[in-house]
Each structure stands twice: as structure tokens, then as C-alpha cells.
Amino acid sequence: GRTSARFHAPVALGLRGLANSPAGAPHGGAEVVNLLVKDAAAGKALAAAAVKTIDLNERQACDVFCLVNGAFSPLTGFMDEAAYNSVVKDMRVSADGALFGLPVTLDLQCVKDLKQGDKILLRWEGQDVAVLEASSIWKPNKVLEAREVYGTAELEHPTVHSLIAEQGQFYVGGKLHGLASPKFKYIVQTPSEVRA
Numbered sequence: 459g460r461t462s463a464r465f466h467a468p469v470a471l472g473l474r475g476l477a478n479s480p481a482g483a484p485h486g487g488a489e490v491v492n493l494l495v496k497d498a499a500a501g502k503a504l505a506a507a508a509v510k511t512i513d514l515n516e517r518q519a520c521d522v523f524c525l526v527n528g529a530f531s532p533l534t535g536f537m538d539e540a541a542y543n544s545v546v547k548d549m550r551v552s553a554d555g556a557l558f559g560l561p562v563t564l565d566l567q568c569v570k571d572l573k574q575g576d577k578i579l580l581r582w583e584g585q586d587v588a589v590l591e592a593s594s595i596w597k598p599n600k601v602l603e604a605r606e607v608y609g610t611a612e613l614e615h616p617t618v619h620s621l622i623a624e625q626g627q628f629y630v631g632g633k634l635h636g637l638a639s640p641k642f643k644y645i646v647q648t649p650s651e652v653r654a
Contacts, residue, residue: 490528490649493535493588494636501637504589508579510572519582519640521562526588526636527648532556536564538594538631546606560607565626569595572630582640593632600627
């Protein structure tokens with residue numbers, strides 16, 4: 459079955475003692491995905507090409523942390539509409555069939571003036587952390603998502619309430635280019651740090 463609460467990976471990754479256990483192959487492949495841009499000039503060029511800047515909330519910043527550091531391997535960005543639909547329906551990422559229990563999406567309240575192909579600068583606490591290349595912009599059926607993913611659409615369920623009543627009504631998916639790993643006020647570890 460599915461979990462009843464969204465996995466808060468940055469906190470869970472570093473605090474479960476996993477570094478003391480032998481590490482198997484990363485989920486979705488032999489290598490942990492690392493989306494951090496290595497060349498500073500390339501990162502600046504990506505940021506300069508952005509048509510919009512989004513200030514992330516903590517949940518979104520946690521997702522960016524997990525994506526750019528490989529905690530959501532084999533994902534290379536926020537799920538596009540096809541991958542999202544596949545995960546909601548079958549718990550599988552459509553591109554390679556990897557098991558994924560929850561959709562990983564960037565929710566926005568307004569997508570006015572955004573179109574496929576646009577680059578969006580993502581900022582957390584004043585720091586530029588990533589650039590998203592929008593390949594898919596859509597309005598999901600959140601009631602269906604709640605029923606399929608959490609087994610209920612009742613607003614008494616705290617995660618369903620957040621999904622339907624608090625999160626943005628549109629999703630934007632696409633490739634993510636990490637400019638910096640988001641920093642938090644609590645201890646976090648990347649998958650590479652946990653596996654070391």
C-alpha cells in the first residue's frame with residue numbers, strides 16, 4: 459500500500475543510522491543522480507536565461523534538495539505530466555518503470571505567462587538553488603491524486619488537506635539544474651554522505 463504522509467527525505471535521510479549499514483545499489487540505477495551544475499559559468503548562464511523567479515516554500519525546497527542530490531534517483535527533475543499520471547495510476551515512473559509511490563511535482567498557484575521551454579529560477583531563503591526547464595505545465599485532478607495516492611480524498615487527512623486546500627493548483631515539470639544545494643536550519647545529508 460501507499461504511505462499516508464509525504465516522505466520528508468532530508469530529515470529522514472540523515473537521522474536513521476543508514477550510514478552504518480552496507481549500501482545496496484541506489485534506487486533506479488547503479489549511480490545516484492547528481493544534478494548540481496559543475497561549471498559556475500554554465501550555472502550563471504542558466505540563471506540569466508530564466509524568465510521567472512519562484513521563491514520556494516520549505517516543502518518545495520526539500521524536494522529540490524532531494525532532486526539535485528539524487529535522493530529521488532532516477533528522477534532528473536520534477537515529474538512531467540506523463541510521469542505524474544503514471545505514478546498516480548501505477549506507482550511507476552513512465553520513462554523507465556521505476557517504482558515511485560508519490561509524485562514529485564512543483565506546485566504553483568499561478569502559471570500566467572509561463573510556457574513549455576521556459577526556464578524558471580528557483581530560490582530558497584534568498585539563494586538561487588536551481589533552474590527548472592519547464593517541459594510540462596498542467597492543472598492536475600487533485601481529488602483523483604488524493605484518492606489514488608493516499609486512499610482518500612477526505613480533507614480530514616492532513617496530507618490530503620495540504621494537497622487540495624494549500625498547495626498551488628498547477629504543476630510544472632521538467633529537467634532541473636542544481637545551482638546550490640538548499641540549506642536548512644536542521645541537519646540534512648545527501649545520499650552520497652549517507653552512503654559513505
